[in-house]
Amino acid sequence: MDRNTFTGLFLIMIILAGGVFFMKPSEAEINKERAKQTADSLKRIGVKPASQSIATTNNTTKAVDTALLKGPFGSNMNGSEQTTILENANLKITLSNLGGKVLSVEVKNEQTYGKQPVILFNGNENKFGLNLNVDGKPLQTNNLYFTATKNGNGVTMRANYNADKYVDFIYHLPADGYQLDFNVSLNGLNQIIQGNQISLNWETTLLQQEKDAKKEQEHSGPYFKYVAQNPDHLNLHKDEKKEINEGKIEWFSFKQHFFSAVLIPTVPFEKGDLEVKVSTEPGKIKWYGANMQLPFNQLSAQNYAFKFYFGTNKFTTLKAQGHELEKQVDLGYWPLKYINRFIVLPVFNLLESFNWGYGLIILVLTILLKLAMSPLTYKSYISMAKMRILKPEMDEIKAKVGEDNPTLLQQEYLKLYKQVGVNPLGGCLPMLLQLPFVMAFFFFFPNLFELRGESFLWMKDLSTYDDFIKFGFTIPFIGDHLSLMCILMTISTLIYTYFNNQISGATGQMKYIGYIMPIIFLGVLNSYPSGLNYYYFLANMLTFLQQFLIRKMVNDDKIHAILQDNKTKPKTEKKKSKFQARLDEYMRNQQQTQAHQKKGK
Template identity: 75%
Template sequence: MDRNTFTGLFLIMIVLAGSFYFFKPSEAEMKSIQEKHRTDSLEKTGVVAPTPAATIAPIPVVDSAALKGPFGGNISGTVQTSLLENEKLKLTFSNKGGKILSVQVKGHNTYNGKPVILFDGDQNKFGLNLNIGGKMVNTNDLYFTATQNAGSISMRANYAADKYIEYVYDLKPNSSQVGLNMNLNGLNQIIQNNTITLNWEATLLEQEKSSKKEQEHAAPYYKYVDKNPDHLGVAKDVKEDLKEGKIQWFSFKQQFFSAALIPKDAFEKGDLEVKVLTEPGKIKWYGANMSMPFNQLASQSYGMTFYFGTNKFDTLKEQGFELEKQVDMGYWPLKYINRFIVLPVFKFLESFGWNYGLIILLLTIMLKVAMSPLTYKSYLSMAKMRILKPEMDEIKAKVGEDNPTLLQQEYLKLYKQVGVNPLGGCLPMLLQLPFVMAFFFFFPNLFELRGESFLWMKDLSTYDDFIKFGFNIPLIGDHLSLMCVLMTISTLIYTYFNNQISGATGQMKYIGYIMPIIFLGVLNSYPSGLNYYYFLANMLTFAQQFLIKTMVDDEKIHRTLQENKTKPAEEKKKSRFSAKLEDYMRQQQQTAAQQKKNK
């Protein structure tokens, strides 16, 4: 090769290299070209090309063997989202899995003023597990073709021209329910086994002020056919197999919102799982796997209904299937007190449109008036015991403390002579206790108080952090609730006056002062509405006792007790307690005599 030829070839190489460098497509143009090639390929397989507004996911690397397998044309694609919304819900759908990607409950905000989003993101899964040719296919991993109409959206993944999976979602106006029909067309003899599995996983997001309390009230619920709803534990990670019968529905419940799935035909069996999350902004992870029958002889269709909305008792009751029993009304008999007494009265007062602080006040007054006969009997019994105390002290000084059995016998003789029931002051209080405890469950689960303010309390459904420490104090937390402090002070004052009435001494006198301090630590993070009720109950009790005190004459009671001593035994009306008292005294005397004989 001569010099001229070599020089010419060298110059040509330089020109070619320069042209490649200066005229190569930009990075954006390269992406556009790649996208066009990929789109053309996807259109041939039946997958809709993305719109400019679509969310474009990274192009996955697909094994060529997978492309030839079941739903090979649907294992790769571009993520696209669609919307359905009405007055109550805003639903975001993804063609990846053909699922509901996000749920917003309209008309409600989180404690920080943001929209209430029950779940959102790719970590949420929904689909069918299908055995096709010995290979498990999860439809959550397939790319569906979306077709949207007014109020409904269809998601389809093609196995062949006349063989496909189709999800049809339907949202009616002003409804919290979303209909779902899952159609498996022409897949009989292709799907193996006589059952298929529905898988739903969701990470529930934080909505309330106290994530700790929200976690305590969040749990997966489920209901067997012809049985009461039940739930998994709330304090730790739990997985439970549901094998005791067909499953009518299950729900991913938070404190004040729920996402429930109700099949037209009950699930054959299944399992539920819950994991407590520690990531900021997240409450719990829920997972469900439900078994459904599959007929190999024909195409299959499964009808279902989602409920996305509030845990308001009446709203859940409107859905049917006892969904309202997700609202924790307490244990027996507390739940019956709350459901059939407290809640109807609360709803009646609510119908007047008053502020909820006023409603709680009126509810407390009505309860105290209804319980006033028991309060009166309790006060009267404690007054009798207080009046008898000097005589009991004389007996104690005479008998001494070395013989407690004999001392108790002498006390019982005195009670019998004057006609006093020593438990008379306790029994009325015990009868009132279920109502006091019922409110402990009622207010923390009452949706109506959510976001409602009264006085300085911005939200009656959570604590009022009147003082913020910025650090945690053992048993107290990082704040101090003013209403809880007022409740504690009123309880201490109530204890003081109660000791004056009953004449309590010794350890019993001081135990009453310890309990309110303990409750300060326990109730400091509970709803301000609950502490407000307990505060009002104490104040109204003060008023009741003041009125009763003006009606009760201690000197008259003392005369009556002394007169009872002089009455013949046959004139005294023997109560059931008196009969038991006599039997007890007789047994004690026989025991003492036997012990003396043995000595």
């Protein structure tokens, strides 16, 4: 990289940073957009703005058009809302007779970052039921008042068309686990329900559980799985609505960062659509909507069986549910997800079985990785040491050939490498082989449920950032805080870069470009989990220690003697690779072009 290229890249960085700062919307524009989205959200879920709303309680009977009382399910059009609770060791399910639906879900033994119970969703923004065409009129069971009958740890919700024609929603919560059995029974409604399909509708807003709402939104979205295919998801960063009609649907989920609400039908859905909208209201993450088609065969007794999963996104817990739910956990793209799933995660689970603290587990995991990679680290060091030792000879060649003929200069360098038996890429290749493991952890730690709520040293929660310094205002590129572990990681990277330059003998622009990336990563990783920054800090320190020990063991004079001895050894001509042949041909053409240009002058 020459000076002009370096200067150009640096200017591009300044322009991008300036563009983000100066082109961001004003506070008034942000507030206006938030107000508009809030109004749209309220309109979507059927709630009037505060200035027009009428306060009601669960015991208040809502007014209903008398014509509706005489229509289909008229006796269920009026009533008062009552709740029934099902509870086991893991879940507390609150059911409402209004719609016969799950009104709220509390995941036991878990807390939000603010030390409150984890409630996935709650209140009127949760809508669930069947959309039916009854006697030629549309009907939503979400608006009906069901009659609840509790039997042990099960509840039957019934809405009557008449004495022998009714809809049953049947719930049963096992003694433990995260699954809720759900069955729909349509009795005697053949010829009353028109068409050969009905629609199941579920809409809800999932509530904030984590410290950083922005990061929680980035890891939250609707997921779905076609039969015999891998799970897929909608856009995680913006609003989207998608038709799902490329196959039968095995399940769909409303996923948050560390928790999920999943609906699994016994018989896959025929088709449907999913929708997501990013919430701008405090305490809320995203609004989700789903409409799934179910076959209606005009039977006198039509039944549909489902299972809900309400629980954590811990990889092993999701895997135990079956249906490949664990693939909702983002372990990275290929090949990173395979490294995380089949190497890193099993080792992590093994270390976790010793009941160590997670700070110690991350330390031991980093040491094991560095030990496994130590042969590559050693090879990379030796290669860079050879290049450093050859630098005086390369400087002599440069002074002799001159900088105005780069093609000839590269040819002379290649001759020298060939004479002494040095591969100029020998230091890069071992580092590139280690890079996938370094990048794999970038996905592993931010999505690791086990770190949630776990503290170490001053870090109260390893799954989110440690705001050691709070500004009280937002600084472009940095945010509203400084993470102490991120600062330590940055300092360690700068120290590592300094000593790496000493080993490689880097000079000029290349000597300083390595210091730019740590500063960039300071802004990028400042809001990432402290557990991730802790790992990178440990990795830097252990790499520095490795190189220090290797440097003590390696004798530069001995390496120099070996290189000089290689010059005197007879060289056996090896068959050139296609790449080498093309490279030689390219350099010959470049040299001829430069020679013609000089003659023309």
